[in-house]
Amino acid sequence: MSALKQVLICGKVHFATEELAALSSKLDILTLDSPDRKSFFEACKPDGKYGQVQAIYHNGLPNVGGFDKEFVDALPASLKIVAHHGAGYDPIDVAACSARGIQISNTPGAVDHGTATVALFLIISALRQFWNAQLRAHEGKFKQGTSPAVQNDPENKVLGIVGMGGIGRALAKRALGFDMKIIYHNRNPVDPSLLAEFPANSVTYCKTLDELLEQADVVSLHVPLNDKTNKFFGRAQFNKMKKGSCLVNTARGGVVDEDALLEALENGQLSSAGLDVFPNEPEINPKLLANDRLTLLPHMGTETLESRLGMESVVLKNIEQGLETGLVVNTIPEQKGQFSKH
Structure with missing residues (x-):
């Protein structure tokens, strides 16, 4: 031995x-x-x-x-x-x-930079509808099925970060480069020392999730999956978001109710969404695959x-x-x- x-x-x-x-x-x-x-x-x-x-x-x-x-x-x-x-x-x-x-x-x-970069990509794609445009380009359908009326610049949009841990803060740094306004929700405010490198008053704490949802043009999820967060983001949360806003999830697929997400996309509550994670990976819900307002990645957050x-x-x-x-x-x-x- x-x-x-x-x-x-x-x-x-x-x-x-x-x-x-x-x-x-x-x-x-x-x-x-x-x-x-x-x-x-x-x-x-x-x-x-x-x-x-x-x-x-x-x-x-x-x-x-x-x-x-x-x-x-x-x-x-x-x-x-x-x-x-x-x-x-x-x-x-x-x-x-x-x-x-x-x-x-x-x-x-160790995962902060890679995951935050994926989140930012999904935000830009969701706002600009880039996935649909890229698909049409590959099909040889130049600009077909795209319209400026459904695309938005990230500048001055409000980004709501749910879970301001390491990944959330890394995303906030990137989003500030696009002149986005950053708000976040945790159970408690982040220690000020962790935000010392951010410009003064560039990041605002929301005491409740509802407060964040009412203001955000894009909501990005960065919470762990456990008994308390399983499908915690569902119909009630989508209905409280601004009409025409976007959802991005690079956390875990299980934190989002997929049926409620699809419903929010279908009724126009959401304009688009970006997902890097799914509840039953490597399987992806066929309804998600069929929706042309979704940017989907196969859990690429740390694939560097x-x-x-x-x-x-x-x-x-x-x-x-x-x-x-x-x-x-x-x-x-x-x-x-x-x-x-x-």
């Missing part, structure tokens, strides 16, 4: 190979290769291949199913950390991990070399620090205060 602490890589490390090689001198790195869920559970028993693993690098679970309570309960007793590859960690059963004293980390910050290298590096850093000190770098909000350094 190895004298080094063991780490199980679930998925692959594609870009942070130098960081992984450096970590391999300190830790015993294993790779998930179980052919199915049953054999993985067997390997997690005390005398099994993964029976002494103390940390998991989580970037998917090939062949072994979802990270649900059954999965968590079968993990080895030695496991202390699940380091998730991504800012959103909704695939993991947080309650089950917390009950077993397993820390979960994520990768906030810089984002992926950054995310992988952060995952490895969480594992390294977590095993050395007892506390990961990026503790998820649900577990704040549950763990401490040793």
